[in-house]
Amino acid sequence: MSRLIQVRFGGFGGQGIVLAGLLLGRAATFDGKFVAGSNSYGVQARGSACRSEVVISDDPIDYPNVTIPDIVSVMSQRAYDLFSRRVAKGSLIFYDPQFIVPRRQRGLVPVSATGMALQDIGDKRVANVILLAAVVAKTGIVSHGALLRAIDESVTDRFLEVNKKAAALGFVHKEALS
Numbered sequence: 001m002s003r004l005i006q007v008r009f010g011g012f013g014g015q016g017i018v019l020a021g022l023l024l025g026r027a028a029t030f031d032g033k034f035v036a037g038s039n040s041y042g043v044q045a046r047g048s049a050c051r052s053e054v055v056i057s058d059d060p061i062d063y064p065n066v067t068i069p070d071i072v073s074v075m076s077q078r079a080y081d082l083f084s085r086r087v088a089k090g091s092l093i094f095y096d097p098q099f100i101v102p103r104r105q106r107g108l109v110p111v112s113a114t115g116m117a118l119q120d121i122g123d124k125r126v127a128n129v130i131l132l133a134a135v136v137a138k139t140g141i142v143s144h145g146a147l148l149r150a151i152d153e154s155v156t157d158r159f160l161e162v163n164k165k166a167a168a169l170g171f172v173h174k175e176a177l178s
Contacts, residue, residue, distance in 0.1 A: 004061075005141060006088070008069040009052040010079025013041055016128030017075065019154075021052025023132060026150035027142040028056045036064030049078060056141065073135050075099060075113070075127065094135050096127065109138060116169050125159075126166035133170025144171055 007024060011017045018039045025037045039052040053066040069087055073094040074080045080100045084093050087107070095102060097110045111134040113127035129151070136147050148167060155163045 004055065004057045005071065006066040006069045007054045007056070007071040007073070007135075007141070008066050008083050009054075009073045010083045011050055011075030011128075012079075013050045015050070015075045016125065017050040018052045020073065020128045020132045021054050023129070023147065023150045023154055024135075024142065025054045025056075026154055027136075027146035028054070030146040030149050031142050033057060033142075034059060034061050036061045038065060049082075051079070051083075071135060071139060071141065073131055075131065077101065092135075092139065094131060094138075096131065109134070111170070111173055113170070116173070117166060120169055121162060121165055123162055126162055129163050129166035130170040130173070133167040134173045135170075137171045137173065 009017045009020045021037055021039055025035045028035045034057045036055040037053060041050050055061055055064060055066060070091050072083050072087060072091065074083060075096050077100050080095055084104060087093065092107050092109055094109045094111055096113045098112060098114045102108050111131050113130040114124050116130050117124045117127040133147065136142055136144065148164065151163050151167060
């Protein structure tokens with residue numbers, strides 16, 4: 001039987017939501033999985049609602065869109081409110097507590113991605129990669145090596161080292177691993 005995992009990322013334009021989906025999708029292909037992905041933006045480039053979705057499977061994918069996510073990763077209250085309503089049984093919702101006040105009790109994984117990005121790296125633009133790496137560390141959805149390879153092959157040289165540092169922070173994030 002095929003293992004199908006549906007992942008939804010949400011936040012505002014400019015937070016790297018689409019990049020997170022792209023990196024996860026590429027990492028899954030490096031691990032030999034079948035992948036389908038999509039994303040959507042609000043009418044503005046930055047500050048409007050943004051969503052990225054990835055479907056990962058051991059077998060070819062029949063329907064390429066997320067219907068009921070197994071994993072949700074959000075970086076804004078609006079995205080949390082919208083995307084936490086309908087999730088699979090046993091799902092996990094990763095969120096940045098700097099921006100989100102959760103309204104449910106189970107399946108929550110707080111990751112202080114923005115705070116870590118500012119404190120440990122000095123650049124909040126890599127919070128998305130910290131959050132993504134925490135998702136990978138907690139769920140094993142892709143291998144660490146595949147995610148690092150996806151970063152190597154997808155991120156421009158100018159931002160490569162800072163994104164690798166961000167991934168390292170996310171991989172060992174204690175809240176996500178407990």
